[in-house]
Amino acid sequence: MEKTIIPIGPYHPLQEEPELFLLTVEGEKVVDIDVHIGYNHRGIEKLSETKTFDQSTFLIERICGICSTSHPFAYTRAVEDIIPIEVPERAKYIRTIIAEGERIHSHLLWLGLAGHFLGYNTVYMWAWKLREEILDVMEILTGNRNNYAMFKPGGVRRDIKSEDIPVVIKKIDSIVPTLEMLKKAVIDDPVCMLGRKE
Amino acid sequence: MTREEVLDDLRRKFKDDIIEVFDKSPKRVYVEIKPDSIVQVASYIFKDLKARFNTASGVDLRYHMEILYHFLIEDINLLISLRVKLQKQKLEIDSISPIFEGSSWIEREIHEILGINFKGHKDLRKLLLPDDWPEGVYPLRRDYKEWDKNVIRDRGV
Numbered sequence: 199m200e201k202t203i204i205p206i207g208p209y210h211p212l213q214e215e216p217e218l219f220l221l222t223v224e225g226e227k228v229v230d231i232d233v234h235i236g237y238n239h240r241g242i243e244k245l246s247e248t249k250t251f252d253q254s255t256f257l258i259e260r261i262c263g264i265c266s267t268s269h270p271f272a273y274t275r276a277v278e279d280i281i282p283i284e285v286p287e288r289a290k291y292i293r294t295i296i297a298e299g300e301r302i303h304s305h306l307l308w309l310g311l312a313g314h315f316l317g318y319n320t321v322y323m324w325a326w327k328l329r330e331e332i333l334d335v336m337e338i339l340t341g342n343r344n345n346y347a348m349f350k351p352g353g354v355r356r357d358i359k360s361e362d363i364p365v366v367i368k369k370i371d372s373i374v375p376t377l378e379m380l381k382k383a384v385i386d387d388p389v390c391m392l393g394r395k396e
Numbered sequence: 397m398t399r400e401e402v403l404d405d406l407r408r409k410f411k412d413d414i415i416e417v418f419d420k421s422p423k424r425v426y427v428e429i430k431p432d433s434i435v436q437v438a439s440y441i442f443k444d445l446k447a448r449f450n451t452a453s454g455v456d457l458r459y460h461m462e463i464l465y466h467f468l469i470e471d472i473n474l475l476i477s478l479r480v481k482l483q484k485q486k487l488e489i490d491s492i493s494p495i496f497e498g499s500s501w502i503e504r505e506i507h508e509i510l511g512i513n514f515k516g517h518k519d520l521r522k523l524l525l526p527d528d529w530p531e532g533v534y535p536l537r538r539d540y541k542e543w544d545k546n547v548i549r550d551r552g553v
Contacts, residue, residue: 236524244535 199224208237251277251351259345264307267300270349277351289353296340296348303332318390324380328373335366399472402445410437426464428479431489434465437478439495441467447476449498454506456538460484461510465492465499482512491517509536 207218216237222230242261246254254273261269271293278285285293306329313321333343339358340346348354384390397405403425407414413433418426429437441447447467455462465478482489491514493500503514504523511534514520522529534540 236522236526239524241535 266345283352292354424475454510488513
């Protein structure tokens with residue numbers, strides 16, 4: 199059968215970022231794909247070469263907009279490993295709290311998006327509503343909803359205030375029942391599950 | 397297999413290929429091997445030790461270049477980094493992409509950014525740099541000068 203190449207991108211309303219997919223199709227069947235992903239290459243590695251260890255942390259935080267803890271976490275650990283520096287106990291706890299907060303909001307984000315892509319926008323609305331609570335918590339703890347700027351080689355940049363802790367615990371506790379409800383609703387949903395069968 | 401058994405096994409099987417084993421921490425080991433034996437060692441770790449190929453990283457260390465292939469054995473939580481040193485006069489190594497397809501893009505990236513030739517790679521086109529990037533200009537090399545007027549002029553910026 200005759201082969202046809204269908205380009206999707208680099209600018210396409212379906213995509214969030216510029217990328218080009220060249221699909222080779224035979225009739226209805228996709229037989230090959232060629233992906234071009236370099237449109238948004240920002241050269242962060244090159245830029246970091248001109249910065250000090252302290253300055254690079256902020257740059258590395260911006261590698262990913264959603265997971266703005268994981269990259270600086272890995273980076274600061276690497277710097278602490280090569281110098282080497284021992285991190286104080288309290289800083290380790292604060293780092294863990296920030297990383298866990300990010301984990302929760304990040305999981306809620308993909309869950310919402312997965313629902314959205316399935317055309318199941320109820321999940322999207324609920325998951326992102328719950329994520330908003332976590333973002334509020336992060337704002338209380340760090341001052342930012344994203345790009346928290348908490349990490350620094352050797353420790354953290356801000357302390358967590360004792361008076362904030364009850365508010366944070368209350369907010370996190372408040373999302374648990376709703377999350378349980380959502381979990382049950384999605385897993386038990388016959389329509390959603392039917393669509394996932396082979 | 398436990399951590400010690402894996403390391404002993406590697407030492408015994410590849411005693412002519414391994415130059416140095418550096419035991420960094422309980423979770424991480426660096427194994428320096430000869431560049432010629434990369435395919436052999438990598439496929440053993442991948443196929444027989446059931447490791448997952450995470451990624452590879454290339455570094456320009458001024459007098460030589462280094463490629464690190466990171467493998468994770470999930471059962472025992474051990475990260476093995478195969479270290480290969482390449483002399484600047486002879487920047488080429490066998491590609492491991494015939495063994496596992498997952499390494500094909502990272503090899504393309506190392507090729508365009510550090511100028512290392514991967515022999516046997518099917519498709520060494522540019523991955524991240526623009527298509528009109530000049531030939532022979534490698535941005536992460538130590539001797540790359542972005543302020544060099546000729547380079548900027550040739551790039552058409």
